[in-house]
Amino acid sequence: MESNTRGIGEAAQASGLSVSALRFYDGAGVLVPAVVDPSTGYRRYTPAQIKAARLIAGLRRVGMPVADIAQAVRDLAADPAGVRAKLDDHLVRLETGLADARRELLRLHALLDLEENLMTRLTMTTADLTAALDAVRFAAAGATEPIPAGVLLETGDGTVTLVATDRYRLAVASAPAGVEGPPVRPFLPLDLADDLRGLPAGPVTVDVTADRVHAQAGGTSVEGKPFAFDFPDYRRLLPAAGEETRRVPVDAAALRELLAAAPVVDREHDGEAYRVSILGLDPAGSLRLATEDEWTGDGGPHVAVNREFLLQALDAGGSGQLLLELDGPVRPLVVRVPGDGARFSLLMPVRP
Secondary structure, eight states: OGGGOEEHHHHHHHHSOOHHHHHHHHHTTSSOOSEEOTTTOOEEEOHHHHHHHHHHHHHHHTTOOHHHHHHHHHHHHHOHHHHHHHHHHHHHHHHHHHHHHHHHHHHHHHHHHHHHTTOEEEEEEHHHHHHHHHHHGGGGTTOOTTSOSEEEEEEOSSEEEEEEEOSSEEEEEEEEOEEESSOOOOEEEHHHHHHHHTSOSSEEEEEEOSSOEEEEETTEEEEEOOBSOOOOOGGGGSOOTTOOOOEEEEEHHHHHHHHHHSOOEEEEETTEEEEEEEEEEOTTSOEEEOOHHHHHTTOSSEEEEEHHHHHHHHHHHOSSEEEEEOOOTTSOEEEEETTEEEEEEEEOOOOO
16 A cells, blocks of 8 residues: 555645644544554555545635534535535635624724714714604703703713703603714704704714714705703703602593693793693502692602603603603603603693
């Protein structure tokens, strides 16, 4: 047999594998030489093994795992079609990996651009952005000095939170978003927020710098300058972590009907008339409309709020079940969506 075999040096030269590689594949059981001299340990390879070594050399160059290389060597004589199938499968893996690598490198280039230009980029869907804007916009409609009419956009870890207030009510809504770049909290003028809401359906990219907000979706772009205004810390109005609150479940449609039929108290502020609804609890802890006497006296847990503001908060909360946090006449009334801690409205109480 030795006359038809080659030593390890010749096998290395003929196959493109180094001598150390041939020894490695011998030790791994992938390509065991046909003859090993018991006294010298010299290895000798047959022509078929040289062919297998050439296959191994090629598979190494394209990064095939050792286990797959071993299977290809085993199939080389008995199942050449199987070897070709493995080559095709590996090519698919390489092309997929290359596409993933291209995307990641493009993302890294974009991240470097953002850092160099002190920019933050948000990526989300217009559906999520619109839903969040719809949940807060009503609270900015009556804003006057010192807080201009607008919507705060605040980035977090994988989220964007929108906040609006006119000092008498506040609305907060969050949406999932990709955030690349430093944290930002631009205060958007209301007309710019409305332009964002009008973007076409699909993915939207929002680039934020210190003096510019630019958004693009479906070939449509909007741009504007945020207010040079330090938006107040709205979290100070919220219950502290761990603080117990009285939460009353209500049906939004039923509460609207109740508000429409119940008497109201007329009030005036800065020359403008408005109506007040007084919310209280019955002995079972269910919501009821309280009287003006209870409001001005000692009627237990109740709160008086602007009726129109409450109706708008109910509309922003959507149909179905809502939760009201009702903790007395001097605490804000909070309207929440059950199971959604990232969306709520807060109405400041009206004093007697």
